Amino acid sequence: MHTVHADIDDPTLALLTVEEAARRLRIGRTLCFRLIRTGELESVPIGRLRRVPAAAISEYVTRLRASHKPTAIAV
Template identity: 50%
Template sequence: MTVVPLNRRLLTVPEVMSALALGRGKVYELIRSGRLESVKIGRDRRIPVDAVEAFITDLREDAA
């Protein structure tokens, strides 16, 4: 399991995969669909920590 320092604001795709227990393809599918916000820095893709939290909140609201 990947441990993310608390002061980090952007996560890599593998870190998000670990945090959400999802596969690489699913994470990229969520990004492409707009359900998970991401940014590009050069050729690298990063996901803001608050975007992951917002995604989880959306899942919980959908389940209610």
């Protein structure tokens, strides 16, 4: 059975639409555009289109995780 969103999980896709990137991150389209505008999420222009490299998703998550690591409490 083919689902509507099956393509967003396709690991062979090199570039994602902003909507696909937002779905992968489980965030809204507006927030995804904000992350792109601030440079937190990499994107590339293709003519009038904006695409997010698939690798940029995992890079963004890695930076998020690194910046939110709990600090160790000295005992």
